[in-house]
Amino acid sequence: MEIGKKIKAGDIRAASRLIRDIEDSIPEAKFTIKHIFPYTGKAQVVGITGSPGAGKSTLVDGLVEANRKRNRTVGVLAVDPTSPFTGGATLGDRIRMQRHAEDPGVFIRSLATRGSLGGLSKAVGDAIHVMDAMGKDIILVETVGTGQQEVEIINYAHTVIVVLVPGMGDEIQAIKAGIMEIADIFVVNKSDREGAGKLQRELMAMLDMSPVAAGGWRPPIVTIGNSFKPEEFEQDIGKLSARIHEHYEFLVSSDLIGDRLRRKTMHELNEALRSSILEPVLNMLVSTGELDRMVEKLLKKESDPCSLAEEVARKYLQECI
Amino acid sequence: MEIGKKIKAGDIRAASRLIRDIEDSIPEAKFTIKHIFPYTGKAQVVGITGSPGAGKSTLVDGLVEANRKRNRTVGVLAVDPTSPFTGGATLGDRIRMQRHAEDPGVFIRSLATRGSLGGLSKAVGDAIHVMDAMGKDIILVETVGTGQQEVEIINYAHTVIVVLVPGMGDEIQAIKAGIMEIADIFVVNKSDREGAGKLQRELMAMLDMSPVAAGGWRPPIVTIGNSFKPEEFEQDIGKLSARIHEHYEFLVSSDLIGDRLRRKTMHELNEALRSSILEPVLNMLVSTGELDRMVEKLLKKESDPCSLAEEVARKYLQECI
DSSP states (O other), X not given: OOHHHHHHTTOHHHHHHHHHHHHTTOHHHXXXXXXXXXXXXXXXXXXXXXXXXXXXXHHHHHHHHHHHHTTOOEEEEEEOTTOTTTTOOOHHHHHHHHGGGGOTTEEEEEOXXXXXXXXXXXXXXXXXXXXHHTTOSEEEEEEEOSSSHHHHHTTTXXXXXXXXXXXXXXXXXXXXXXXXXXXXXXXXXXXXXXXXXXXXXXXXXXXXXXXXXXXXXXXXXXXXXXXXXXXXXXXXXXXXXXXXXXXXXXXXXXXXXXXHHHHHHHHHHXXXXXXXXXXXXXXXXXXXXXXXHHHHHHHTTSSOHHHHHHHHHHHHBXXXX | OOHHHHHHTTOHHHHHHHHHHXXXXXXXXXXXXXXXXXXXXXXXXXXXXXXXXXXXXXXXXXXHHHHHHTTOOEEEEEEOTTOTTXXXXXXXXXXXXXXXXXXXXXXXXXXXXXXXXXXXXXXXXXXXXXXXXXTOXXXXXXXXXXXXXXXXXXXXXXXXXXXXXXXXXHHHHHIIIIIHHHOSEEEEOSTTSTTHHHHHHHHHXXXXXXXXXXXXXXXXXXXXXXXXXXXXXXXXXXXXXXXXXHHHHHHHHTTHHHHHHHHHHHHHHHXXXXXXXXXXXXXXXXXXXXXXXXXXHHHTTSSOHHHHHHHHHHHHBOTTO
């Protein structure tokens, strides 16, 4: 069977290998992605972002459980170097994860965040496609967030959850600086800690001051208690899961889902253009030794990067540009 | 006077305007950068990275002071959305910063982290060039770090300082996941807090296990106490300042400075190529409406991003590629 069809049929080995190939930028992966593209677009993609230590992985684990109870299949993609999914796991985390290992309705993979920024961004999008093509109902993408990465996630997710914990004063600063705009749902995690009420009030005050988003969605604030009290935790996760579902229904009923899809598509096309336009030129410059010669010129201050790049453009781009 | 010369002569207004133009991607800024490029390459560029709340700004402030006492001129570039330099300032922070406002030997500017990743990265490099051309002896670049941004900073800095604070258990995870490789100096900040000794021991253990870097530099660990005890704090900052100086001397004496320059230059050329090769093609696609038509096709699943991007490459790249 052709690999695209295998993945559509839910073949875990084929899907795992493709995600590894995507991560390692194996050229053949590109062709496989072409084949699975028609099968994509059905899953709800949920981004979960927040500082290291905010407890994102525990939430993801809870959400996996909650979705499985409703018979929804789940994909988990961890793009967080501190995530237990990715490797920085404590023993307790690992044991918790283990529960899902035998469940064919759950597919968990991680992507390393090293290497080029653009490359990672493209890999995240492609890995989501793989899980989507496998037919997962919901895909949870866990990214660590302070700055740019969590802004990237809006290019892929239908719903973005920003996870905060009490007692990290700088959270609010970070929110002011840009996370505010991307959150569809706020989670105040570890809400039994001191300062949870204050954090919640600050968030509400900020939401009150913010302009109402297109379509009138006001990000709800969900508080999640201690995961060592399983019953309460499960209840809280149930509420979060309901909010996620509501947000998707809101996107569909308000027709905003079209805007999000367009944004996702535009971003993806942009990444593809980078790899088909810029990369061949770079490869050419490397293989002919031209790149080295340019670097020497720059080190001697005989030219500047912008002038050299313009020369390259004149040489390799069609005259019409 | 021509603007490049003005900046070289230390004209603060011209430099400030150029940095704003760089940030806003004003096309003319590109030409000015060409003119100042020959005047660059003299400053020591020091990257300071760490989580929000790690106290980076207080360190930067202390380093400004320490350098001014030795009559060295200083540039500060804040690329951190939570930095007091950038706007997320408490009143105390602002008052502290204010001291330097009247000192012509100090030039402080910030860059917003919103917008495209590539754009920001290029802006950081160009803003460093401006401060370098102004003749600043040392340029301190403050970036928030969890993931990719602090890996970016190695493309610009001679010396990278990773700032950690006790009591954030996930720090060590983050280090394991990639910061370790980029740190030239570790700072254990707020070292009067509980857990400082433990953090220091863990760092040392990790350094013991790490392969010795090229040239034999072992990143020193500098502990910095409470900034509310000015005398001790000043002493600690003095030690940090000495380590920064030593690292630069090490780079020069071991001839590793050449490698770092080459890496910086290569990165910069890469960014310039992106803007001269990829951007004209994107502009063409937008102005002809071709981009919109491609997005529609993708939304209807009539094609996939990779195939469309390859068509564009065949159309706009010279046949030789």
